[in-house]
Amino acid sequence: MDDEAESDRDFFDRLAGLYGQQLPFNRVLGIHVTGVDAEGGTMAFAMRQDLIGNVFHRTLHGGVISAVLDAVGGLTASASLVARAAGLPDEKIKAMLARVGTIDLRVDYLRPGRGERFSASGRIMRSGRKVAVVRMEMHAENDLLIAVGTGTYMIG
Amino acid sequence: MDDEAESDRDFFDRLAGLYGQQLPFNRVLGIHVTGVDAEGGTMAFAMRQDLIGNVFHRTLHGGVISAVLDAVGGLTASASLVARAAGLPDEKIKAMLARVGTIDLRVDYLRPGRGERFSASGRIMRSGRKVAVVRMEMHAENDLLIAVGTGTYMIG
Amino acid sequence: MDDEAESDRDFFDRLAGLYGQQLPFNRVLGIHVTGVDAEGGTMAFAMRQDLIGNVFHRTLHGGVISAVLDAVGGLTASASLVARAAGLPDEKIKAMLARVGTIDLRVDYLRPGRGERFSASGRIMRSGRKVAVVRMEMHAENDLLIAVGTGTYMIG
C-alpha cells in the first residue's frame, strides 16, 4: 500500500469510527459501519425491542429508518471528501467533518421493516464544492428492499 | 360535554398514550404528547447526551429530528381519523390505527438543533379516504424554527 | 401472441398515446413515449428555444425537467395497472386512468440540462392497491445523468 492509499484508508477508518461508535445517537440505533470508500458507505444494525414503531405489527419505527438513512447518507457525503482531506493536518480534517450537515432528506417507505438484521447503503449522485446529493437504500434479510431515500448534504 | 365530544376526547387520549409512552422508539426519544385534536398534534422532548449527532457542536442528530417529525406527522394523520372512529368498537379502532403508516417523508434542516427543550407540531394539509398529507415543524426554545417537514401517510 | 398478451399490448399502446400526443402539456414539452411495459416507461424529447430556463447558460428550465419526470412517473404508475385492466370494458379503463394522479414529487437536479436530446425513464418501487411509488431518471446524450426523482401516485 503506497502512502496515498494509506492516508485514504486512515480517513475512511476515522469515518467508520465516527459514524459507528462515536456518535451517541448512532450507538442508540446500534449502527456498525460495514464498509466505506470514496463511492459511499454501508451500515448494519439489528432489530431490538427499543426500535419498534408499530406495536401492532412489531416493525421498525419510521424514525429509525429515516435516522439510519440520514446516517449512511452523511457517511457517504463525508467519504466523498477523501481527496480534499489528503495531506491535511488533523485539526483541519476535524473542522471539515464538523461542517458536514444534512440540508434536506426524503425517505420512501416501501415495505414494513420486519426482520432480525438490516443493512443500509449510500451512493454519491452529485458532489460539488459545497453540496453533495446521496441516494440511500435499506434492506432487510434476503435483500428485501424496505426503504429508499435521497439526502442533500452541506460539505464545504 | 356531550357524548360525541366525550368519545372524541377518548380517541385523542388513546392517541396521546400510543404516540407518547406505548411506542418503544418514542420512549427512547423521550417524546411527550402535549396536545392533539382533529387539526393536528404537538409533542415535546428534552435534550439528552444520547440524542447528539454532531459531537463537535453537541447538536441533535438529524435522525432524531426526522424521527420526531415523522412521529408528530403520524399522530396528526391518526387524529384526522376521529370522525371515522366515532362509534366504532375498540377492535375496529385498533385495526384502523394499525394501518396508519408513513408513505414518504421530507425533512428540511434549517438550523442546528441546539438547546435544552424542543417542540414539534403537525397540521393536516390534505385528508382523503386513503392518504393524508401533513406539514410538520420543530422549534427549539424561544420559538426558534430548526426544521420543517412534510409527510404522506396511508390512513385507510 | 395470445389474447392476454394482445390485450396487454393494447393497454400499453393506449398509454403511449395518452401520455404522448393526447395530453396537451406533454405536446408543449414535445414528449414521445419510446417504450412502456409493466415495469415502467421511457420518453424522449428534443431541446427547443421554448424549453430554456437559464438564459445565461441556455440550459433546460428546471420546470421542464420536473414536468417530464412527473409525466414518465405517471406513465409508469399507470402501466403498473395492466393486470387490473385486463378484460375490463373501455369505460372502466378510462375511469381507472382518470383517477391516476400525483400525490407528491421530489426532483434532484444533478447537472445542467445541456444538449440536443433528452430521455427519461421510470421504474416501479412500490405498487399497492391505492398508491404507487416510482423512481425516475433523466439523461442527456452520452448517457449523462442530469436529474433523478421520486413520485408517489394515487392509482386506485
Add this chain to the structure above:
Amino acid sequence: MDDEAESDRDFFDRLAGLYGQQLPFNRVLGIHVTGVDAEGGTMAFAMRQDLIGNVFHRTLHGGVISAVLDAVGGLTASASLVARAAGLPDEKIKAMLARVGTIDLRVDYLRPGRGERFSASGRIMRSGRKVAVVRMEMHAENDLLIAVGTGTYMIG
C-alpha cells in the same frame, strides 16, 4: 426614496423581468411576476388549453404546477440576494444570478388544479452563504390551496 431603496427596487425590477418575460419557458407558462421583495415573490398565470394534464377532468398538468413552484422558488431565492447585490456593477449581478439554480424540489399536490386563474408565492426559510431553502404555495381562485412545495437552491 433614498439611494439604497432605489438600488434595491432596481434589483427587484430586474428579477421581475427575468422571471416573467425573459425566461422562455416562463413565457410558455404565461407567468407574470406580481410582486417581489427581500422576503419572497408572487406570480400569477391563467388557465389555457395548453396547460391541461388530465384530459378527463380538464385540470392543470402536474408539471405546470411543479414548474411554476420551481420558478417562484427561484425568484424568491434570487430576491434574498438583494443585500449582496447592492453596489455591484451590472456584470457581477448578472454572474450572481446566472449561478442561482435548483438543487432539489418537492411538490405536494393537494387538490386538482381547476379554475381560470392561479397564483403562486415563495417565502425564504433558510438563507445561508451558499444555499437557500424556500417554501412555496399555489392557490386557485377563492384562495383555494392546490399545492405546496419546498425547494433548495444554490445561491453562491
